[in-house]
Amino acid sequence: xxxxxxxxxxxxxxxxxxxxxxxxxxxxxxxxxxxxxxxxxxxxxxxxxxxxxxxxxxxxxxxxxxxxxxxxxxxxxxxxxxxxxxxxxxxxxxxxxxxxxxxxxxxxxxxxxxxxxxxxxxxxxxxxxxxxxxxxxxxxxxxxxxxxxxxxxxxxxxxxxxxxxxxxxxxxxxxxxxxxxxxxxxxxxxxxxxxxxxxxxxxxxxxxxxxxxxxxxxxxxxxxxxxxxxxxxxxxxxxxxxxxxxxxxxxxxxxxxxxxxxxxxxxxxxxxxxxxxxxxxxxxxxxxxxxxxxxxxxxxxxxxxxxxxxxxxxxxxxxxxxxxxxxxxxxxxxxxxxxxxxxxxxxxxxxxxxxxxxxxxxxxxx
Amino acid sequence: xxxxxxxxxxxxxxxxxxxxxxxxxxxxxxxxxxxxxxxxxxxxxxxxxxxxxxxxxxxxxxxxxxxxxxxxxxxxxxxxxxxxxxxxxxxxxxxxxxxxxxxxxxxxxxxxxxxxxxxxxxxxxxxxxxxxxxxxxxxxxxxxxxxxxxxxxxxxxxxxxxxxxxxxxxxxxxxxxxxxxxxxxxxxxxxxxxxxxxxxxxxxxxxxxxxxxxxxxxxxxxxxxxxxxxxxxxxxxxxxxxxxxxxxxxxxxxxxxxxxxxxxxxxxxxxxxxxxxxxxxxxxxxxxxxxxxxxxxxxxxxxxxxxxxxxx
Numbered sequence: 068x069x070x071x072x073x074x075x076x077x078x079x080x081x082x083x084x085x086x087x088x089x090x091x092x093x094x095x096x097x098x099x100x101x102x103x104x105x106x107x108x109x110x111x112x113x114x115x116x117x118x119x120x121x122x123x124x125x126x127x128x129x130x131x132x133x134x135x136x137x138x139x140x141x142x143x144x145x146x147x148x149x150x151x152x153x154x155x156x157x158x159x160x161x162x163x164x165x166x167x168x169x170x171x172x173x174x175x176x177x178x179x180x181x182x183x184x185x186x187x188x189x190x191x192x193x194x195x196x197x198x199x200x201x202x203x204x205x206x207x208x209x210x211x212x213x214x215x216x217x218x219x220x221x222x223x224x225x226x227x228x229x230x231x232x233x234x235x236x237x238x239x240x241x242x243x244x245x246x247x248x249x250x251x252x253x254x255x256x257x258x259x260x261x262x263x264x265x266x267x268x269x270x271x272x273x274x275x276x277x278x279x280x281x282x283x284x285x286x287x288x289x290x291x292x293x294x295x296x297x298x299x300x301x302x303x304x305x306x307x308x309x310x311x312x313x314x315x316x317x318x319x320x321x322x323x324x325x326x327x328x329x330x331x332x333x334x335x336x337x338x339x340x341x342x343x344x345x346x347x348x349x350x351x352x353x354x355x356x357x358x359x360x361x362x363x364x365x366x367x368x369x370x371x372x373x374x375x376x377x378x379x380x381x382x383x384x385x386x387x388x389x390x391x392x393x394x395x396x397x398x399x400x401x402x403x404x405x406x407x408x409x410x411x412x413x414x415x416x417x418x419x420x421x422x423x424x425x426x427x428x429x430x431x432x433x
Numbered sequence: 434x435x436x437x438x439x440x441x442x443x444x445x446x447x448x449x450x451x452x453x454x455x456x457x458x459x460x461x462x463x464x465x466x467x468x469x470x471x472x473x474x475x476x477x478x479x480x481x482x483x484x485x486x487x488x489x490x491x492x493x494x495x496x497x498x499x500x501x502x503x504x505x506x507x508x509x510x511x512x513x514x515x516x517x518x519x520x521x522x523x524x525x526x527x528x529x530x531x532x533x534x535x536x537x538x539x540x541x542x543x544x545x546x547x548x549x550x551x552x553x554x555x556x557x558x559x560x561x562x563x564x565x566x567x568x569x570x571x572x573x574x575x576x577x578x579x580x581x582x583x584x585x586x587x588x589x590x591x592x593x594x595x596x597x598x599x600x601x602x603x604x605x606x607x608x609x610x611x612x613x614x615x616x617x618x619x620x621x622x623x624x625x626x627x628x629x630x631x632x633x634x635x636x637x638x639x640x641x642x643x644x645x646x647x648x649x650x651x652x653x654x655x656x657x658x659x660x661x662x663x664x665x666x667x668x669x670x671x672x673x674x675x676x677x678x679x680x681x682x683x684x685x686x687x688x689x690x691x692x693x694x695x696x697x698x699x700x701x702x703x704x705x706x707x708x709x710x711x712x713x714x715x716x717x718x719x720x721x722x723x724x725x726x727x728x729x730x731x732x733x734x735x736x737x738x739x740x741x742x743x744x745x
Contacts, residue, residue, distance in 0.1 A: 078534035082520070082531050086520075250484055250518045256580075258506070416528060
């Protein structure tokens, strides 16, 4: 690359980075990026709290209990049967419920909710009139389960909403925002090829978006893993493809910024009102699973979905539309996905370069 | 290589709205003023020159360069537009410095050039303050510094004296003069005509998107044959002189000056009038001075356009 161009691109990046990272109007992007971090930290805190409660209960039982003991309880047993098997409950709540027995008659039913724990699993036995009417068992979080939750949050919130709207806020403003601020002409009055200016601005925004969203992914994973002991984490990272999943999530995040960034930079150059292209792209991306094969290739999510390292299991009882969104009927290889996405992004950037070359500054009509 | 700014049959339309039409100009170095009321096409001409907008028709060459080549053009052209906005979050110094970095200069050169430009507009003390907090006059000066910072051969300034206090205004005019003396182009727009009169080597008068006259202001005035020229004669006997000159058929109006020490005469033939003054002097009337009073931009503009929209 021309040495002057590289210097000019660095100068544009320096100028833009300051604006992108510290702009007050970009505060919502940080909130959007950090929302799942808050979610996973909250999940960790709640889980730690319940883990403490379960441990406390397990200490109070008359003898150490196992999951086998819990599975021996069934509906219809009397309170005495339960106590004989599990001992007196460490936590119990009793009360009475008014039940209608006729048009003008009521009866008082006594109930009790007994809770046991083996330290990991919690058993809730509901009794009415001294007999078991319901059994509930809840197990604390497991890393295996949490990786599915993470995959779900990543695919359906982070990729489709957080990165999507974050890139919209960052990239759409590269040219459109400066036209509205009436300050774009300062760039256009410098001895810089407009294509070089576009590349500089795109790279600056890409750097900012990448830093913000990969940091968010890293923090989400830290929040998630902080719940587990070092043995479980080491096992996940080194034995259970954990590192490759972490790298895949970070890579997908960067590719999402590359793809959505190019789309929204172009949208900022071609459209005055960002709502229209943003709504169109959002609908287009959401409708990707039902599009014909050829059209599918003109979307970012098509490539990103095939790169996601964890497939979310489709529940047979799921609504068909949700199942369609979750399942990836036409997965493509990682190479095709990466190069396909990069090719689409380069094509969009090339179109943007043509547009910026002929761009006219007429602030009064903006 | 040409040292002229050339407009070759340039037109610009914003949809159906006329910006400028059929402009043919060849602007030499020196101070050139674009004069005209709001909407006359001054800013459109400047934006066309700097490639911010493209002509609908015709060609523009700035010292033999096309406005489509910013990488070459803006090494020799500086443009201080009338847009008052500055990039957010930057101090005055950072604004100039980062603009210079886009030229590919190293940090040391940028620093030196930035301070030189800041000193030229007298903003050293405020240089590290956020530009967004500057007063209107300071913003105008820092934008002027930005357009000057790379030492351009062509300086294009849209209403550069707006918002400046009288002292800074005088200093700025002196700066323009010194740049023009160095053989540079200083092209400025203004609707304050007395300033244009003071500083311009040539003027381009515009109205409704058309160039209606161009050149040295006295030359433009002398070409307006259908408007009688107004001449002030300072003398010791204005009443006698009035009766003497009124007999001439080319004299269309005679008025004794308010201070009663001179005569204002409108003549359709200035050359014959000056000859007459020579004769009158021989007749014993003591004539102190004879000078045209309507060869300023305002009068010329009024004669050509028939409007007084521009500000005196």
